Amino acid sequence: MNTRNVLIAAGLLWLCSSPLALAADDALLARGQEIFQDVCARCHTAGAVGKLGPGLKDISKRRDEQWLDRWIKSPRAMIAAGDAYARQLREENKYDLTMPTLPIMQKDDNRKAVIAYLKTF
Numbered sequence: 001m002n003t004r005n006v007l008i009a010a011g012l013l014w015l016c017s018s019p020l021a022l023a024a025d026d027a028l029l030a031r032g033q034e035i036f037q038d039v040c041a042r043c044h045t046a047g048a049v050g051k052l053g054p055g056l057k058d059i060s061k062r063r064d065e066q067w068l069d070r071w072i073k074s075p076r077a078m079i080a081a082g083d084a085y086a087r088q089l090r091e092e093n094k095y096d097l098t099m100p101t102l103p104i105m106q107k108d109d110n111r112k113a114v115i116a117y118l119k120t121f
């Protein structure tokens, strides 16, 4: 390795562990937590037992990111599109309620933040 490559490798290492990248993650999680508490916590908890909707413990193990993104954007659209899991939730009808389509969740950045936070459950 010549000096230039060593410098590039060191630079890449620095970038990956940079406090800037960590700060960005923290900000995303903080935003996700804020949204969850303001909007979702009325019906959901981070635990196994929910309120008006299911408890979201281990939700990121049950559902992948893409599913979560579509669901959180529009539960009704997903049920209408015939998604099997969404229909099953609806048919089991444990909560006597369909999750509402929330205006704040139409923004990509907000869904990204809340999904990052859901992954910590």
Ligand code: HEC
Binding pocket: 035, 036, 039, 040, 041, 042, 043, 044, 052, 053, 054, 055, 056, 059, 062, 063, 068, 071, 072, 089, 090, 091, 093, 094, 095, 096, 097, 098, 099, 100, 102, 105, 114
């Ligand atoms: C008014 C109540 C209500 C609000 C507010 C709400 N949800 Fe829901 N949510 C539900 C209900 C009810 C279900 C179950 C769907 C069904 O039975 O049709 C559900 C289901 C879910 C599921 C699938 C759960 C599982 O176990 O598979 C996720 C994920 C979810 N909600 C995330 C969110 C997030 C994130 C927010 C906030 C942005 C939110 N919800 C806001 C009522 C709500």
